[in-house]
Amino acid sequence: MTAPNPKFEVDCIRRILAGERQLFHALISPCERAIYFLLLSLLRNEAEAEDAAQETAIKVYLNLKNFRGDSQFRTWVLSIARNEGLGRLRKAGTRREDSLDADTDEQTGDYTPAILTSWREVPSEALERQELGTMLRKAIEGLPEIYRNVVLLRDIEEMDVRETAAALGITEGTVKVRLHRARAVLQRELAPKLESFALPKKGLFGWFK
Amino acid sequence: MRIDCKHVWGHISAYIDGEVDAALRAEIDKHLETCEICSAVLDSTRNVVVLVADGRVFELPAGFSQRLHARLERELAGPS
Numbered sequence: 001m002t003a004p005n006p007k008f009e010v011d012c013i014r015r016i017l018a019g020e021r022q023l024f025h026a027l028i029s030p031c032e033r034a035i036y037f038l039l040l041s042l043l044r045n046e047a048e049a050e051d052a053a054q055e056t057a058i059k060v061y062l063n064l065k066n067f068r069g070d071s072q073f074r075t076w077v078l079s080i081a082r083n084e085g086l087g088r089l090r091k092a093g094t095r096r097e098d099s100l101d102a103d104t105d106e107q108t109g110d111y112t113p114a115i116l117t118s119w120r121e122v123p124s125e126a127l128e129r130q131e132l133g134t135m136l137r138k139a140i141e142g143l144p145e146i147y148r149n150v151v152l153l154r155d156i157e158e159m160d161v162r163e164t165a166a167a168l169g170i171t172e173g174t175v176k177v178r179l180h181r182a183r184a185v186l187q188r189e190l191a192p193k194l195e196s197f198a199l200p201k202k203g204l205f206g207w208f209k
Numbered sequence: 210m211r212i213d214c215k216h217v218w219g220h221i222s223a224y225i226d227g228e229v230d231a232a233l234r235a236e237i238d239k240h241l242e243t244c245e246i247c248s249a250v251l252d253s254t255r256n257v258v259v260l261v262a263d264g265r266v267f268e269l270p271a272g273f274s275q276r277l278h279a280r281l282e283r284e285l286a287g288p289s
Contacts, residue, residue, distance in 0.1 A: 037267055058281065116253060133266050136260055155262050190257050194253070
C-alpha cells in the first residue's frame, strides 16, 4: 500500500473543499486496496465488496468537510468502510450486531505452532506459481473474521498497530493478541504445505531475509 | 531466567515485529541458538508473514479502479 502522506492529504482536502473536486481521485487512490479488502473480509463476496467500496468512496467525498484531521485520513476512510460493511451485514440480517467483537477473543484456543525441526525458505518468487497464492488466500479466508480483519490490515496492507486498531475500533493490545493468534494459525496450517514450494537447498541462491 | 519453547512461541509475533524488549529478545535469541524447533517455527512464521504480504496474493479485481473512478466521476460532476 502507498504510505500515507498527511501533508498532501491536508492540502488536497483543503483544495477539494475549495472547489477543485477532481483532486479527490488522487486523494482516495492510495486507500483503494485497503477499503476493498477490508470490505471483502467483512462481506465475503467480491461483487458486494466492490459496490460497498464505491459507496464508501462516495461517502468519504460527501463527508470530507467533517474530517477533523485528529486521525490519519486513511484511518478515517477505513472506519467509514467498516461502517458501510457492518451496515450491509445488519441489513442482510446475517449476524448479530455485536458479533464482530464478541467472536472468539475470550476462548482459549490452541495456538501451538506446527512443530518443525528445520525450515527451508520459500522465496517470494514462488508466488509465480498460482497454486501458492491460492493456498495462502484460502488459509486467510479460513480464519475467523476477527483475526482475518487484523491480518488483512496489518500484514497485507502493512498498516501499523495503531492505525489497525483505530480502523477496526479495537485496542492496540487486542490487535496484537489477534495478530499473534492469526499468525500461529496460519503457520500451523501452511508450514507443512509450503514445503513443496521451498528452494531445493537452503541458501543455494542466497535467499536470506 | 531460562525460557522454554512455549514461552518463545508466545512471543513469536511480537518478536517478528520487533516489539519485545531488549532483555526478552536476548533471552529468546539465546534460546534460538540451541533450539532447532523454535528456530524453524520462527523462520516458518516469518516466511508466512512475508509471503502473505506480497501484493500478488491479494489483487484487486480486474477493472476495479476504473469502475471506482468512473462512479466517482459521476458523483464529482453532480451538483455540490
